[in-house]
Amino acid sequence: MKTIALIAHDRKKQEMIAFVKEHLEILQGNTLVATATTGKLIGESTHLTVRAYLSGPLGGDLQIGALIANQEVDLVIFLRDPLAAQPHEPDITALLRVCDVHNIPVATNVASGRLLLRSLVSGSKQ
Numbered sequence: 692m693k694t695i696a697l698i699a700h701d702r703k704k705q706e707m708i709a710f711v712k713e714h715l716e717i718l719q720g721n722t723l724v725a726t727a728t729t730g731k732l733i734g735e736s737t738h739l740t741v742r743a744y745l746s747g748p749l750g751g752d753l754q755i756g757a758l759i760a761n762q763e764v765d766l767v768i769f770l771r772d773p774l775a776a777q778p779h780e781p782d783i784t785a786l787l788r789v790c791d792v793h794n795i796p797v798a799t800n801v802a803s804g805r806l807l808l809r810s811l812v813s814g815s816k817q
């Protein structure tokens with residue numbers, strides 16, 4: 692079982708819900724963590740259990756970053772909004788940085804997210 696972090700900016704939340712629904716079978720066998728609003732919406736839209744941390748602007752990205760630094764997250768799907776400035780941009784940069792520091796796979800759009808989750812399935816068959 693892997694721990695997967697799911698995070699989406701506001702204008703990417705519907706995309707995240709659709710992505711999660713598309714990958715229900717894969718996701719339900721793993722531990723899911725998320726920032727507050729993303730986690731709440733996933734929980735309301737599916738039967739999945741999500742451990743939700745604070746909202747991104749309130750420090751949630753940093754909390755997920757701390758999990759990553761502690762080697763408690765195996766994979767990150769972070770649907771960022773590339774067209775809107777975020778008040779907590781430094782926290783977002785810190786989260787992505789810590790993924791690179793610890794060599795944790797991170798997808799920042801749906802296409803790369805699909806590839807990561809598919810690799811999880813094929814990896815489990817090896």
Ligand SMILES: O=C(CO)COP(=O)(O)O
Pocket residue numbers: 698699700701725726727728729730745746747748751752783
């Ligand atoms: O802002 C976020 C990520 O940077 C996401 O936070 P929410 O899931 O609480 O909206």
